[in-house]
Amino acid sequence: MPTLFYTGKMAFPLRLMTMMSGIVAWMTGNARDSSVMKERIK
Numbered sequence: 001m002p003t004l005f006y007t008g009k010m011a012f013p014l015r016l017m018t019m020m021s022g023i024v025a026w027m028t029g030n031a032r033d034s035s036v037m038k039e040r041i042k
Helices: 012-041
Strands: none
Touching: none
8 A cells, every 4th residue: 555645855846846835825725714713703
């Protein structure tokens, strides 16, 4: 059975792109959910 997570070494540019895409996804998710969270707190 293959492993679920990649355990090998990645090149630096590939690792940088992966981290940046995760950061962008996190930022857009937080920006989209802020109004919903404010309504839930009220």
